Amino acid sequence: MTASAPPASRPGAAGGDAGYTARWWHPLPDGRLQCDLCPRHCRLREGQRGFCFVRRRSGERIVLTAYGRSTGVCLDPVEKKPLNHVHPGSSVLSFGTAGCNLSCKFCQNWEISTARSIEVLSVDAPPGSIVDQAARLGARAVAFTYNDPVVFAEYAIDTAHACHERGLLAYAVSAGWICAEPGLELFGAVDAANIDLKGFTEDFYRKITGARLRDVQDTLVRVREHTSTWLELTTLLIPGLNDSPEEVGRLAAWVVGALGADTPLHLTAFHPAHRMLDRPPTPVATLRRARRAALDAGLHFVYLGNVRDAEGATTHCPGCGAPVIVRRGYTVETYELDASGCCRHCGRRLPGLFDADDPGDSAAAYPWRVAPTGW
The missing domain is CATH 2.10.70 (Complement Module; domain 1)
Structure with missing residues (x-):
């Protein structure tokens, strides 16, 4: 209601x-x-x-209380969201507010997500001002990130509409713990979303995040079936908690069956943070084993994040196997798709959002290291 x-x-x-x-x-x-x-x-x-x-x-x-109030903005590469199948090499104006509806023990943005001094941490940033900044800085899109846009959904939706009025795109980076009606409005308003699938057991979700796995799965299925939003997933692998190849394989098999084999999955390395300082960082070997398990389960695109791994950052054509997008860090070094997003080697179209302007400002120069100032 x-x-x-x-x-x-x-x-x-x-x-x-x-x-x-x-x-x-x-x-x-x-x-x-x-x-x-x-x-x-x-x-x-x-x-x-x-x-x-x-x-x-x-x-x-x-x-x-967070409407029109941002805790920070920054110009980022789209690969940092991470969205590897959305206009590679383009720049995105990222922003968030205070607050979160999860209680992840490993949160890397906990200073923002658990903030209680909104007036101190936030600045006035109505939707039109954010879009003006994005346009002025040459960003192709605005991303709702840092904290979860679920908690500022009305603000995010209005900003997405303002983006579209100015010819910009809008992206959401979220944990996806949201009820059906607002979830369809929020994710239906954006062009692309990266949604966390934080683990694949209810026990992990309940103890580590304070949320419920089934609710997030329902959100993912609704986004896939009832919106045109491009969807990518991220799973942070925490040693000893959700990083076994068996669990990753089950997670990937569910994604294949419920969302499709073309859904990109980003497996990212954990680094000690917030209330989880007793766990070691995720070894690269663990990430590589997990990637292999996800590929064996049938996913076409599995990436590794928070580490430097050339193979885990490369997009391969599922038709001929050619490396069509080669990345070094957040920079696109090789781009072998034509103007319509098809592989130059075999002609197969890659799933995602691609066009003739890609890879944008990737290898030339990223201006995202300089945070915008003023509204």
Whole structure:
């Protein structure tokens, strides 16, 4: 059930300190208001905030306190999201807000995702200003990242619409723990998404992330079946917890059956962070074994991240096996696709978003090392 809130394309009915009226909530018989954005279904009394911290009850409505407030922006290569099948070599303006609806013990952006001092950490950044910055800096797209766009879905949707009005694309980087209706609106509004599939057991999800595997699987299937959004997945492999070839093989087999063999999977290395400082970094050998297991399960595109591994960064044509996109770090060194995204060797079209402008500004010069300033 969705409350009678303003459309996502307009600010909430009340502005200023009153906040932006959130969507996806309803009143309960006991007087509380239930948030229907994610499966936590936080039930709020006056003044209370949800688990994500950026949704608060104010009178007889729930407000999104993070709307139009960014904790940081940066110009990145699209490969950093990671999105390897989306206009390789192009630049993306990345931004996020405070807050998160998960509690991942290994979060590398925990200073942002667990932030409680929103006014101190954030700056005014309405959707139009973000798009203006992206256009001025020559970015091809805006990415919602750093924290999970699920918790600022209305803000992300409005920014995606503003991107499209200016001829830019919009990408989401998310854990995908979201209810059906807002999930379809959020992921349906963007052109591409990288969604974490953090492990493949409910026990791992419950103990390590505070979320539920089944809910994320449902989100992934809905994105595949009910939107035109290009989808890639990421799994962070943590030694001793979710890194066995057997578990990765089961995960990959599910992806093949539910989402398709052409769905790219990024297996990335864990580095100690936040509340998980007792685990060692993921060895490269572990990543390579996991990649082999995922390929053996039938996936066509399996990449390695957070490490330097030439083979694990290369895109091979599934038709002839030729290396058609060779990367060094985040830079595209060799690009063997034609203007329509077809392999120059055998003519097979690669799945993803490709066009005549690719690989964009890849090898020439990335301006993303300089963070934009001012709005």
